[in-house]
Structure formats: C-alpha cells, structure tokens
Amino acid sequence: MNEHILVCVAWPYAKSSTHVGQIVGAYLPADTFARYHRMAGNHVLMVSGSDEHGTPILVDAERQGITPREFVTRYHRQICEVWEKIGISWDLYTETGTANHYRITQDFFLTLYEKGYIFKDSMQSAYCPTDRRFLPDRYVEGTCPLCGYTGARGDQCDNCGHTLDPVDLIDPKCRLCGSKDSQKGALNRVEMHMTEHFFLDLPKLQESLQQWLSEGKEFWRPNTLAFAMNWLKDGLRPRAITRDLDWGVPIPLEGYEDKRIYVWFDAVIGYYSATVEWAEKQGTPEAWKTWWVPGQAEPPVKPYYFIGKDNIPFHTIIWPAMLIGYGNRNLPYDVPANEFMTMSGAKASTSRGNVIWTHEVLEQYGADTLRYYLSATAPEGRDTDFTFDEMLRRNNDELVAAYGNAVHRTLTFLQSKLEGIVPQPQVLRDADRKILAEVERGFELVGRNIELCHFKDGLNAAMAVARAANRYLDEQAPWKQIKADREAAGTTIYVMLQIISGLRILFCPYLPFSSQKLHGHLGFEGDVSKEHWQLREVPAGTKLPVPTPLFPKLELPAAV
Numbered sequence: 027m028n029e030h031i032l033v034c035v036a037w038p039y040a041k042s043s044t045h046v047g048q049i050v051g052a053y054l055p056a057d058t059f060a061r062y063h064r065m066a067g068n069h070v071l072m073v074s075g076s077d078e079h080g081t082p083i084l085v086d087a088e089r090q091g092i093t094p095r096e097f098v099t100r101y102h103r104q105i106c107e108v109w110e111k112i113g114i115s116w117d118l119y120t121e122t123g124t125a126n127h128y129r130i131t132q133d134f135f136l137t138l139y140e141k142g143y144i145f146k147d148s149m150q151s152a153y154c155p156t157d158r159r160f161l162p163d164r165y166v167e168g169t170c171p172l173c174g175y176t177g178a179r180g181d182q183c184d185n186c187g188h189t190l191d192p193v194d195l196i197d198p199k200c201r202l203c204g205s206k207d208s209q210k211g212a213l214n215r216v217e218m219h220m221t222e223h224f225f226l227d228l229p230k231l232q233e234s235l236q237q238w239l240s241e242g243k244e245f246w247r248p249n250t251l252a253f254a255m256n257w258l259k260d261g262l263r264p265r266a267i268t269r270d271l272d273w274g275v276p277i278p279l280e281g282y283e284d285k286r287i288y289v290w291f292d293a294v295i296g297y298y299s300a301t302v303e304w305a306e307k308q309g310t311p312e313a314w315k316t317w318w319v320p321g322q323a324e325p326p327v328k329p330y331y332f333i334g335k336d337n338i339p340f341h342t343i344i345w346p347a348m349l350i351g352y353g354n355r356n357l358p359y360d361v362p363a364n365e366f367m368t369m370s371g372a373k374a375s376t377s378r379g380n381v382i383w384t385h386e387v388l389e390q391y392g393a394d395t396l397r398y399y400l401s402a403t404a405p406e407g408r409d410t411d412f413t414f415d416e417m418l419r420r421n422n423d424e425l426v427a428a429y430g431n432a433v434h435r436t437l438t439f440l441q442s443k444l445e446g447i448v449p450q451p452q453v454l455r456d457a458d459r460k461i462l463a464e465v466e467r468g469f470e471l472v473g474r475n476i477e478l479c480h481f482k483d484g485l486n487a488a489m490a491v492a493r494a495a496n497r498y499l500d501e502q503a504p505w506k507q508i509k510a511d512r513e514a515a516g517t518t519i520y521v522m523l524q525i526i527s528g529l530r531i532l533f534c535p536y537l538p539f540s541s542q543k544l545h546g547h548l549g550f551e552g553d554v555s556k557e558h559w560q561l562r563e564v565p566a567g568t569k570l571p572v573p574t575p576l577f578p579k580l581e582l583p584a585a586v
C-alpha cells in the first residue's frame with residue numbers, strides 16, 4: 027500500500043543566504059528522501075519556508091537602514107535561488123510572513139491558552155540600557171551556571187549542551203553593543219527588568235512526552251534519542267513564548283499590543299501552516315487534514331523532521347508538546363538529526379568568515395558534484411569535515427571514474443561501433459544475468475537504506491553497482507568481442523545500457539541533474555523524477571543521441 031510521507035525540513039533564518047553546512051545538515055537528506063519516496067510510489071509532501079521573525083533580523087535590518095520586511099524579502103529570494111540551483115524538490119517552500127501563518131500561529135496560541143497549556147506570568151528579561159531594548163536570549167552572554175563555561179549564551183551553553191535562560195547566566199553581558207564596541211572584551215552588563223509574558227506549560231506535558239518518546243523509537247538515531255531523553259530527565263520547565271518586540275506574530279489577546287509571539291514558537295508551527303497553504307494552493311483546502319489529523323490516512327502518515335542537531339529539543343520535545351497540547355494531531359515519526367560539518371577543521375561561523383556559501387560552490391562546480399560530496403560525507407552519526415580538495419578528489423575518483431566512466435564507455439562504444447543503435451541481445455549469458463541481478467539488488471539496498479535515513483550507505487550501494495558495471499565491461503571487453511563475434515559485443519552493450527538505465531534511477535534521489543541528462547542520453551523523454559523505482563528497459567533498435575560526459579573532470583589545485 028502506498029505510504030504517506032510528510033517531509034518537514036528545518037526553517038532557515040532569512041538573515042543570510044544558505045551555507046553548505048545547512049545543506050548537508052537538513053536540506054539534502056530531506057530532498058534525497060522525498061525524491062526516493064516519490065519514485066517508490068508513495069504520497070510525499072515536503073514543506074518548509076524562511077523563518078522571518080526575531081530580534082536578530084530587526085537588528086541587522088536596522089544596521090543596513092532598511093525595513094525588516096525588505097530585509098527578509100531579500101534573503102528569502104536568495105534562499106529560494108539556492109533551492110532552484112541545487113534542486114531541492116519542495117512541494118511548498120513558503121515564509122513565516124504570510125497571513126495564513128499568522129492566522130494558524132494565533133489559533134495554536136489561543137487553543138493552547140484555552141486548554142490551560144499556556145499561562146501568564148511575570149519574568150525577568152534581559153534589557154540593555156545602552157541599546158535601550160530587551161535582548162533576545164542569544165544576544166546575552168555570560169558564564170554557564172552548570173559547567174562554568176564563560177562563553178555561554180542566554181539560550182544555550184555550547185559547552186555542556188544545556189538550554190539556559192538569560193537570568194541563569196552568571197555575569198550576563200550584552201553582545202549587541204559589545205559587537206559594535208571597538209574595545210573587545212568590554213561588553214556592557216545587562217539589566218534584568220520585570221515584564222509580563224506568556225509561557226508554554228511544558229511540565230504539564232512532560233508525562234505524555236515521556237510516554238511518546240519511550241515507545242517504538244528504537245530506529246531513531248541514538249544521539250537524537252539520548253539528547254531528548256536527557257532533556258526530559260532534567261525535568262521540563264515552563265518556557266516563555268512571547269517577547270517585548272514589535273516584529274513577529276501579534277498576540278491574539280487584548281492588552282499585549284507591544285509584544286509578539288516568540289520566534290521559535292511560530293517557526294515550528296510553520297510545518298503545519300505550510301501544509302494548509304499547500305492544500306489551498308492545490309485547490310483542495312481540506313487536504314491538509316490527511317497529513318495532520320490521525321486516522322485520515324491509511325496507512326498512517328509518517329512525519330519526518332530533517333534538522334541539524336542544534337534543533338533537536340525543538341523537534342523532539344517542544345513541537346511534540348505543542349501538538350499534544352493542541353490535541354489530535356500527528357506527532358513526529360522520526361527526527362533524523364544530523365551532526366555538524368566543520369569547514370576545513372573549524373566550526374562554520376559567519377563571524378569567523380569560514381562559511382562556504384552554497385551559491386558560490388554551485389556556480390563554480392555544479393549541483394551534482396556538491397550533492398555527491400555532501401551526501402558521501404554527511405555527518406550522520408558524527409561530525410565530518412568539508413574541504414574543497416576532498417570534494418574535487420571524490421568528484422574525479424568516484425563520480426567520474428566509476429559512474430561517469432561506466433556510462434561514457436558504453437555510450438561512446440555504441441556510437442563508434444554500433445551506429446548508435448541499441449543492439450538486439452542474444453540469449454543472456456551467466457555473466458549478464460549475474461550483473462543484472464546485482465542491479466536488482468541495488469534497487470533493494472539503496473531503497474532500504476534511504477528509507478532508514480542511512481543516506482551514505484544508500485549512496486555507497488549505488489556506487490557499488492556502478493563499480494560492478496565497470497568490472498563487467500572490462501571482463502566482457504566488447505572492444506575485443508566485436509572482432510570475433512559482433513553479436514556477443516552487441517549483447518554486452520545491450521546489458522550495459524540496461525545497467526546504466528538502472529544507475530540513472532538509483533542515483534536520481536542523490537544526483538537528479540545527471541540522472542536527467544542520462545535519461546535523455548538513453549532516449550527517454552520527460553522528467554526522470556517521474557520514473558518508477560525499478561529497472562526500465564532501453565529497447566533494442568532505439569537510436570540514441572551522441573552523448574556528452576555526465577560529470578566534468580575537475581582540476582585539483584596545485585600542491586603548495
């Protein structure tokens with residue numbers, strides 16, 4: 027039976043373009059997953075959008091002398107351009123600035139409030155007298171009360187991983203005016219001001235969360251599950267969901283006109299509001315229910331959340347808690363969080379200037395080279411490292427030398443010796459049947475690994491088929507066969523064409539651009555991503571076009 031796969035992907039902050047760490051962390055695995063499931067005949071809905079709220083956006087817009095709306099529109103457009111160029115196959119990529127998102131966020135807020143999961147209280151909030159504004163948590167820096175790390179931020183300690191509140195910090199300072207100050211290290215001390223806010227009553231939802239997380243989560247990535255369980259073990263605390271701001275979703279209650287819903291609260295609701303927007307745009311406004319209301323789909327919907335590890339608490343604790351509190355909504359099925367990818371050994375950070383912008387790599391090297399390298403080195407269970415040398419080496423030694431070579435040798439032989447016409451095979455020999463069985467097994471292996479979110483293993487399984495194809499071609503040696511037995515050479519090339527037709531599909535979730543190109547080289551029309559997850563024959567007698575190489579061989583930088 028066809029499954030319902032909801033692919034939710036972290037919402038990038040509309041504050042910069044995207045860098046390769048983000049691509050490998052969430053977007054590429056999600057896209058590979060969605061592409062595969064569509065080809066496997068499942069119903070797929072993949073949604074996300076730009077997260078446009080929060081103080082950091084206000085601050086940056088102010089610095090650039092433009093309105094926050096102009097600011098986020100600029101970056102939303104840049105982010106969308108990257109999706110287009112790298113081939114992320116969204117069903118909907120939207121933004122949190124829509125009227126639909128405001129309406130649904132306010133509905134979540136009111137429903138949780140009326141059900142008693144949101145309450146009002148006064149709190150100490152970090153206020154910078156120099157900037158004359160309340161500060162977002164991450165703009166407050168101080169010493170972690172748990173581990174003593176001096177660079178802890180108001181929302182989290184990067185050293186011990188605990189989430190924090192600015193009032194927890196010892197000696198809290200303002201990073202906002204600190205970064206403007208020329209004298210480094212002389213950060214201004216922040217003041218704590220009392221202000222009234224709304225809180226999500228997480229302790230009330232702790233038990234339900236505990237039960238949900240302890241049932242059938244064995245297939246989750248161990249780090250993700252351990253992280254979530256640790257959070258629960260510490261005991262949940264109420265969490266503020268409003269802020270003293272004038273940028274964001276307004277609070278749907280009278281008397282709070284100078285406050286807004288806190289950005290994290292509205293951003294996670296984006297998965298839900300995007301589905302509603304998608305349904306409306308489809309002309310089937312009720313269709314969102316299939317994806318969110320239990321019992322509306324058979325078999326039940328599996329919602330997957332593709333995120334980086336810094337987002338684990340929001341997707342394994344807070345968002346599920348909001349859904350449980352709201353009532354009768356589908357909870358996450360899996361949260362395949364990735365670890366981090368460092369950049370030449372260092373943590374990627376815009377302030378350090380070692381961020382690698384996706385659009386720059388795409389312009390220079392093309393989408394599939396980047397997609398291949400990131401998929402092959404993805405930080406699935408542990409952190410990995412990005413280097414350009416390694417990307418070029420893998421492009422040349424793996425993509426070009428294995429997959430590209432199997433394709434190119436077959437297609438050029440067909441043109442030079444067989445007039446470009448797919449030969450009629452003789453009775454298949456043992457070796458032919460063996461290699462074709464290996465391709466069939468490839469479909470099982472690659473598919474199963476992608477289903478389990480083991481994307482590297484899936485890619486390796488596809489590459490193993492490409493290598494087997496090269497070995498088969500070397501053993502059969504049609505360039506020798508043709509001298510004694512033209513039909514034997516024809517059969518070999520026929521079999522090779524079937525194998526590369528298989529490779530075209532096996533690699534398609536990972537490398538959609540080269541698969542599309544190969545699709546045309548094999549005489550097929552239309553969109554390769556509409557193909558089924560199976561071997562499709564390249565029929566004998568078809569005249570195939572003259573091919574060009576699938577991948578460019580890239581020049582390695584000269585050794586210094």
Ligand SMILES: [Zn+2]
Binds near residue numbers: 172174175178186188
């Ligand atoms: Zn700490």
Ligand SMILES: [Zn+2]
Binds near residue numbers: 155157201214
């Ligand atoms: Zn300040």
